[in-house]
Amino acid sequence: MDVFTAIKERRSCRKFLSEPIGEDTIEKILEAAIWAPSPLNLQPWEFIVVTKAEVKEKIFSEAERCRKWGLEKSGWKWLESYKVDFLQSAPVIIAVVGDPKKTGLDMFLEDGGVGYQHACAAAIQNIHLAAHALGLASLWFTLFDKAAMREILGIDPAKMPLALVCLGKAGGESHQTRRKDIKEKTTYIR
Amino acid sequence: MDVFTAIKERRSCRKFLSEPIGEDTIEKILEAAIWAPSPLNLQPWEFIVVTKAEVKEKIFSEAERCRKWGLEKSGWKWLESYKVDFLQSAPVIIAVVGDPKKTGLDMFLEDGGVGYQHACAAAIQNIHLAAHALGLASLWFTLFDKAAMREILGIDPAKMPLALVCLGKAGGESHQTRRKDIKEKTTYIR
Numbered sequence: 600m601d602v603f604t605a606i607k608e609r610r611s612c613r614k615f616l617s618e619p620i621g622e623d624t625i626e627k628i629l630e631a632a633i634w635a636p637s638p639l640n641l642q643p644w645e646f647i648v649v650t651k652a653e654v655k656e657k658i659f660s661e662a663e664r665c666r667k668w669g670l671e672k673s674g675w676k677w678l679e680s681y682k683v684d685f686l687q688s689a690p691v692i693i694a695v696v697g698d699p700k701k702t703g704l705d706m707f708l709e710d711g712g713v714g715y716q717h718a719c720a721a722a723i724q725n726i727h728l729a730a731h732a733l734g735l736a737s738l739w740f741t742l743f744d745k746a747a748m749r750e751i752l753g754i755d756p757a758k759m760p761l762a763l764v765c766l767g768k769a770g771g772e773s774h775q776t777r778r779k780d781i782k783e784k785t786t787y788i789r
Numbered sequence: 790m791d792v793f794t795a796i797k798e799r800r801s802c803r804k805f806l807s808e809p810i811g812e813d814t815i816e817k818i819l820e821a822a823i824w825a826p827s828p829l830n831l832q833p834w835e836f837i838v839v840t841k842a843e844v845k846e847k848i849f850s851e852a853e854r855c856r857k858w859g860l861e862k863s864g865w866k867w868l869e870s871y872k873v874d875f876l877q878s879a880p881v882i883i884a885v886v887g888d889p890k891k892t893g894l895d896m897f898l899e900d901g902g903v904g905y906q907h908a909c910a911a912a913i914q915n916i917h918l919a920a921h922a923l924g925l926a927s928l929w930f931t932l933f934d935k936a937a938m939r940e941i942l943g944i945d946p947a948k949m950p951l952a953l954v955c956l957g958k959a960g961g962e963s964h965q966t967r968r969k970d971i972k973e974k975t976t977y978i979r
Contacts, residue, residue, distance in 0.1 A: 600791065600792050601790065601791065601792065601922075602790050602791065602792040602794075602795040602796075602918050602919065602922045603817075603821060603919065603922065604792075605792040606792075606821045606824050606915050606918070606919065607820075607821070607824050609824070611826055622977075626971060627793075629971045629974070629975060630797075630971055631793060631796045631797070632971075633968045633969070633971055633974065634796050634797050634799070634968060635914060636801055636914075636917065636929050638931070640966045640967075642968060642969055642974070644974060645974050645975070645976070646971075646974055646975045646976070647975075647976045647977075647978060648975060648976070648977045648978065649978045650977070650978070650979050651978050651979055654978050669894045669897065672897040673894060673897055675894075678894075704859045704862075704863060704865075704868075704932060705931065707859065707862040707863055713903060713906060714931060716903060716906065716907065716910070717906065717907070717909075717910035717913075717931075717951070717952070718910075719907075720906075720907035720908075720910035720911050720914075721910050721911065721913065721914035721917075723907075723911065724825060724826075724910075724911035724914040724915065725796050725914065727826065727911075728792050728796070728918075729792065729793065729796065732791075732792045732793065739826055741828070741895065741904060741907075742894060752978070761907070762907070776830045777830075778823045778824060778832060779823070779832055781816060781819045781820055781822075781823055781836075784819070784823065784832070784834060784835050784836055785819055785835070785836045785837075785838060786835070786836070786837045786838070787812075787837075787838045787840070788837060788838065788839045788840070788841050788844050788942070789840050789841055
């Protein structure tokens with residue numbers, strides 16, 4: 600699939616078919632992920648591929664807990680009916696974990712280094728594009744507490760669970776979104 | 790160009806030809822950038838397209854200052870001879886600026902929201918891939934002080950300059966990098 604097509608067509612999905620994804624497909628997607636650039640090529644990412652129902656259930660419960668927390672904190676009404684059951688139905692969840700020690704020169708900044716997070720986010724975008732090109736839908740999910748997710752997935756306390764990427768065949772229409780025109784977003788200094 | 794080809798072929802470049810890039814090409818690249826996903830589709834990115842030599846010179850001076858700061862802080866010898874003159878020679882520098890207010894539910898977290906930064910990083914990855922598909926080389930550069938960059942580019946103090954993306958025709962071999970095997974980076978919970 601053409602790169603521009605993949606970039607423009609890909610949408611977030613919140614409803615997945617339970618049909619499993621082969622590990623060869625997962626590997627193709629992760630092979631795309633790791634070609635993201637990173638500070639000093641430190642490759643600060645790690646991937647935990649979750650297919651076990653029991654663990655997906657724990658992730659779902661944690662997201663539900665955070666949804667309620669979010670509703671209370673924000674007062675945003677849409678959170679009342681926001682369903683996170685895609686965490687149960689998606690056949691695969693890839694947890695993307697970053698290593699704060701692999702961040703390059705920004706580790707010496709006062710506010711700490713986040714370069715490793717940016718690199719992981721670029722890897723996540725590659726995951727989305729690769730998945731779309733392979734006929735899979737995806738969702739970038741971050742509504743969880745880092746400490747809780749470390750416990751659920753057995754992650755080293757020194758590392759940062761940054762996102763859960765749900766993958767699977769779409770079980771309905773993708774979530775349609777629009778974009779503001781680039782003219783509203785761009786300034787030229789000529 | 791195929792999306793997997795773009796993802797796997799694209800490399801960082803540190804030497805650019807001065808040959809200008811048409812604004813139609815810049816627009817194609819930014820049109821790819823804005824199709825990145827973002828929390829609640831808030832589209833937290835803004836782009837400043839710099840082609841003016843005088844401003845590139847100021848950016849170069851700031852990077853040089855930070856290089857010296859980095860060398861002093863880190864003691865990393867390679868910084869002694871690290872040239873940042875691509876900031877002068879690249880025909881285009883796109884500053885990617887994020888809006889911390891457009892970050893979604895993580896704004897209520899204790900350690901503050903960085904979701905908007907992740908979205909901007911995904912947009913940057915789209916820029917890299919689109920540029921590569923259009924025959925252009927690119928570099929993701931972050932060695933600058935945020936306050937200094939705000940002053941140089943006239944950025945609202947409430948917004949975050951996250952990266953400078955240099956773009957142009959490659960003026961030599963791209964910087965070759967390897968990747969660790971995905972097996973070293975992946976755990977399965979089946």
